[in-house]
Amino acid sequence: MTLRDRMEWILRMSLLVFVLGAAAFLSAVTAIRFAIHGREVELPSVMGESASEAKQLLESKQLEMKITDRVFNEMPANEVIQQTPSAGEEVKTGQDVHVVLSLGPQTISVPPVTGASLHAAQIQLIQAGLQLGVVSTCYLPGLPANSVVSQDPPAGDRAAAPRVDLLISEGDPPAAYVMPALVGMNELDAEKILDSAGLHLAQINYAATGQTVRGTVAEQAPAAGTRIEADVTVSLTVAE
Secondary structure (H helix, E strand, O other): OOHHHHHHHHHHHHHHHHHHHHHHHHHHHHHHHHHHHOOEEEOOOOOOOEHHHHHHHHHHOOOEEEEEEEEOOOOOOOEEEEEEOOOOOEEEOOOEEEEEEEOOOOOOOOOOOOOOEHHHHHHHHHHOOOEEEEEEEEOOOOOOOOEEEEEEOOOOOOOOOOEEEEEEEOOOOOOEEEOOOOOOOEHHHHHHHHHHOOOEEEEEEEEOOOOOOOOEEEEEEOOOOOEEEOOOEEEEEEEO
């Protein structure tokens, strides 16, 4: 092999090594990007498909189906009536697709449960083929505690979802007071005021203070003017 042939061979080998190295680098970059970002696919429409067909279609695109709700609808039972994200969007493989399934047309009339106890209302709903939805509570003077004061949907309606939300009375609100100002009073007078107001003095701390007369209240908790309930506990700091 002449010197010229040897130089050409070295040049060709160097070029081959460079090309192979570049290909390996690009392959590694692509693999890393794929590992980080995942492959993207166009999300197919599963609207109107049965739950099993929708699941099979999404899995063929390496996507996961998650059922987020089931509601009454004119569409046949167990068909997809809503999907998120929408069809046509570019999504990453492995992503969850949330769907809502139809329960079929509503044939159940919501029973009246207003005035019943929460337990009795729940039994009535179950017997009607419905579920207890969100339960909210509030103080309502004059209404028995634990009784249903409102329902949504109202009695006689055909609900879009198989759940009925209830508002429950907690009865009369607890007695509330305004915390009296006790700072500057002597200890005995402060105790008398709390006792006459029906408030419980839980703790008295004694501390040396340079600006408060000995035997008088230097600090109080809760602070004066605070709205408090009857079962609140009061603590005082008295100068010594």
